[in-house]
Amino acid sequence: MMKFTKRYLSFVLIGLVMLVCGVQGSGLSASTAYLLEKVAISIILAVSLGLVVGFLGELSLGHAAFMCVGAYLGGKVSQLIVEALGGSQHDSNFLVLILSLVIGAASAGLCGFIIGLPALRLKGDYLAIVTLAFGEIVRVIFTNANVFGGAQGMATPRFDRKYLFIIGLALVLATIAIVQNLLRSKHGRAITAIRDNEIAARATGINVTKYKLTVFAVSSALAGVAGVLYSYANFNLQPSKFGYNYSIEILVMVVLGGMGSINGSIIAATLITYLNTKLPLILTGELAVLQNLFYALILILLIIYNNAPALKGFREKYNFKNLWNKLFKPKHDPARVRDDAARWDVVPTKIEMNEVLSTDVVIDNFGDNSADIGERGGNK
Amino acid sequence: MNFITNLIGGLSLGGIYAMIALGYTMVYGIAKMLNFAHGDIIMVGGYTILVFTAQSVHPLIAIALAIVFCVGLGVVVERVAYKPLRGASPLAVLITAIGVSYLLQSLAQMFFGSGTKMVTGLDLGSFNIGSLKISVSTIVTLLSCIAVMVALNLFVKYTKTGRAMIAVSEDKGAAQLMGINVNLIIMITFAIGSALAALAGTFYLMRSPSIYSTFGSLPGIKAFSAAVIGGIGSIPGAMLGGILLGVVEVFANSVSAIAPYTDAIEFAILIIILLVKPTGFLGKKRREKV
Numbered sequence: 001m002m003k004f005t006k007r008y009l010s011f012v013l014i015g016l017v018m019l020v021c022g023v024q025g026s027g028l029s030a031s032t033a034y035l036l037e038k039v040a041i042s043i044i045l046a047v048s049l050g051l052v053v054g055f056l057g058e059l060s061l062g063h064a065a066f067m068c069v070g071a072y073l074g075g076k077v078s079q080l081i082v083e084a085l086g087g088s089q090h091d092s093n094f095l096v097l098i099l100s101l102v103i104g105a106a107s108a109g110l111c112g113f114i115i116g117l118p119a120l121r122l123k124g125d126y127l128a129i130v131t132l133a134f135g136e137i138v139r140v141i142f143t144n145a146n147v148f149g150g151a152q153g154m155a156t157p158r159f160d161r162k163y164l165f166i167i168g169l170a171l172v173l174a175t176i177a178i179v180q181n182l183l184r185s186k187h188g189r190a191i192t193a194i195r196d197n198e199i200a201a202r203a204t205g206i207n208v209t210k211y212k213l214t215v216f217a218v219s220s221a222l223a224g225v226a227g228v229l230y231s232y233a234n235f236n237l238q239p240s241k242f243g244y245n246y247s248i249e250i251l252v253m254v255v256l257g258g259m260g261s262i263n264g265s266i267i268a269a270t271l272i273t274y275l276n277t278k279l280p281l282i283l284t285g286e287l288a289v290l291q292n293l294f295y296a297l298i299l300i301l302l303i304i305y306n307n308a309p310a311l312k313g314f315r316e317k318y319n320f321k322n323l324w325n326k327l328f329k330p331k332h333d334p335a336r337v338r339d340d341a342a343r344w345d346v347v348p349t350k351i352e353m354n355e356v357l358s359t360d361v362v363i364d365n366f367g368d369n370s371a372d373i374g375e376r377g378g379n380k
Numbered sequence: 381m382n383f384i385t386n387l388i389g390g391l392s393l394g395g396i397y398a399m400i401a402l403g404y405t406m407v408y409g410i411a412k413m414l415n416f417a418h419g420d421i422i423m424v425g426g427y428t429i430l431v432f433t434a435q436s437v438h439p440l441i442a443i444a445l446a447i448v449f450c451v452g453l454g455v456v457v458e459r460v461a462y463k464p465l466r467g468a469s470p471l472a473v474l475i476t477a478i479g480v481s482y483l484l485q486s487l488a489q490m491f492f493g494s495g496t497k498m499v500t501g502l503d504l505g506s507f508n509i510g511s512l513k514i515s516v517s518t519i520v521t522l523l524s525c526i527a528v529m530v531a532l533n534l535f536v537k538y539t540k541t542g543r544a545m546i547a548v549s550e551d552k553g554a555a556q557l558m559g560i561n562v563n564l565i566i567m568i569t570f571a572i573g574s575a576l577a578a579l580a581g582t583f584y585l586m587r588s589p590s591i592y593s594t595f596g597s598l599p600g601i602k603a604f605s606a607a608v609i610g611g612i613g614s615i616p617g618a619m620l621g622g623i624l625l626g627v628v629e630v631f632a633n634s635v636s637a638i639a640p641y642t643d644a645i646e647f648a649i650l651i652i653i654l655l656v657k658p659t660g661f662l663g664k665k666r667r668e669k670v
Contacts, residue, residue: 299479
């Protein structure tokens with residue numbers, strides 16, 4: 001039961017939100033519905049970027065650009081279909097929405113594949129550079145292409161506003177299901193193995209490039225889905241909206257939620273999207289910049305706190321989990337120990353490979369050797 | 381005639397890119413990190429010049445002060461944000477660098493507003509050779525870039541500090557065993573990189589005198605691409621890549637049909653180079669060891 005709730009908690013919560021809001025339906029104000037749509041978009045983006053950053057260990061700085069590709073192509077396709085069917089461009093039906101979602105996901109995924117092809121073959125931070133470049137290319141192309149309205153922007157297809165957020169939340173569920181199942185499978189193990197030690201992963205026969213490319217393409221495709229949703233949720237698409245800053249905002253969500261945690265990404269995405277809609281009301285005019293300052297500081301401080309080698313002891317002593325355990329868990333519960341020993345269903349969040357691999361021989365007073373594995377830590 | 385003007389313009393823009401790229405490539409070679417905040421150091425340099433020229437300080441003094449300020453900022457950023465993460469995963473360092481870049485941009489917005497400001501006093505006029513009109517700033521930029529590159533090459537090859545830099549970039553541990561103060565060398569590298577960034581910012585302002593909070597991003601990203609194209613970690617590579625991108629940019633801008641797509645073309649070159657020759661033109665292939 002415990003395991004079940006832990007694994008499906010996010011599903012249940014989002015399902016509940018869907019149910020409550022769906023029943024309310026007409027009673028929901030337009031701004032609340034729009035907020036829910038935005039939250040859904042953010043969650044999809046954060047979870048899909050989290051897949052690349054938190055689990056694959058590569059950095060993508062063009063997540064908004066993939067979203068942009070999905071938004072423009074998906075939006076354009078549904079516009080064309082509706083026009084071909086003789087309707088005005090403003091009414092789109094469910095089937096067209098599904099089709100444009102598929103198109104958006106496919107086009108963004110294809111872009112991800114093409115971009116990942118040169119970058120992911122290489123060791124190092126090349127993906128960050130190439131995705132950054134891709135973001136600029138996308139911005140330039142959509143700003144200048146007249147088919148997509150150029151800098152003025154493109155009018156977007158419409159869908160019944162009352163139910164769009166339900167579709168958004170359903171897409172969130174689908175995204176979480178895809179990502180969770182991918183990570184719990186054999187392939188997910190391979191992905192985390194690549195993150196923890198690429199060479200060791202390669203040595204065990206994992207096709208590193210193939211996995212990296214697949215994960216990146218899946219993540220981009222999901223960003224494309226978020227893009228299509230965005231184009232349905234807003235009246236106008238503008239290339240400048242999908243700039244570098246938006247990509248960074250998604251990255252802030254992932255880092256704030258904790259890298260390698262899907263639930264964390266969901267919470268952080270919800271929180272930041274909510275703050276983004278509420279903060280501009282408080283921080284008007286000159287103060288608006290404080291919001292960006294705040295995000296920047298979150299990014300720096302969290303990363304230093306979580307990763308600085310000097311703070312390792314401090315982190316291990318005073319972290320969230322320890323505190324929680326101290327307060328709410330009994331001290332020695334044999335069942336829990338057995339439970340933790342082999343949890344195939346839990347995705348390992350962070351294993352220091354050199355800690356696992358290093359075996360320090362400890363000679364005790366009686367002179368017999370015992371290999372002490374995993375306690376000492378590597379010397380790197 | 382047009383060709384020669386474009387070529388000179390391209391070489392001088394390329395020189396600016398090369399200067400910025402040098403900062404990226406040296407820091408990468410020595411600290412093994414991509415310093416995303418480097419582009420924003422350019423912006424800070426630009427704003428420093430703006431502040432001092434507005435107080436009617438002589439432009440040359442303003443430039444010197446900007447260089448000093450940027451060097452200080454670069455060193456502080458390195459100490460506060462990057463040094464605690466030495467030995468942590470590259471991803472963490474990369475994200476911190478992005479955070480620093482974002483922070484600098486927000487701070488600039490806070491102090492100077494989000495609007496565009498004009499820097500006065502950097503315009504040096506122009507002169508004619510026959511029918512050729514050449515602005516003085518282009519020539520100054522070109523000559524200074526050449527001088528800086530030659531000086532930097534000599535510095536790295538023939539001074540003790542420069543040799544120590546090469547040693548640290550080859551093998552940090554071994555360099556430490558030879559009595560090199562690795563932390564100091566990394567700090568010096570950041571200082572040199574920041575000084576070059578401030579200088580590049582000055583030359584960039586000479587081309588177009590408007591400054592805003594994301595002033596440094598685009599030249600930063602382009603110089604960064606230049607460093608990768610030339611082979612990241614290689615000093616001559618950064619110069620080559622920078623000049624290549626500068627020339628391509630000016631020539632593409634001169635053809636009206638493809639001018640709007642100039643940026644896209646430059647980044648497409650980056651992606652193609654990575655596809656064909658992943659190490660860049662002059663980069664060394666490193667073998668990965670366990």
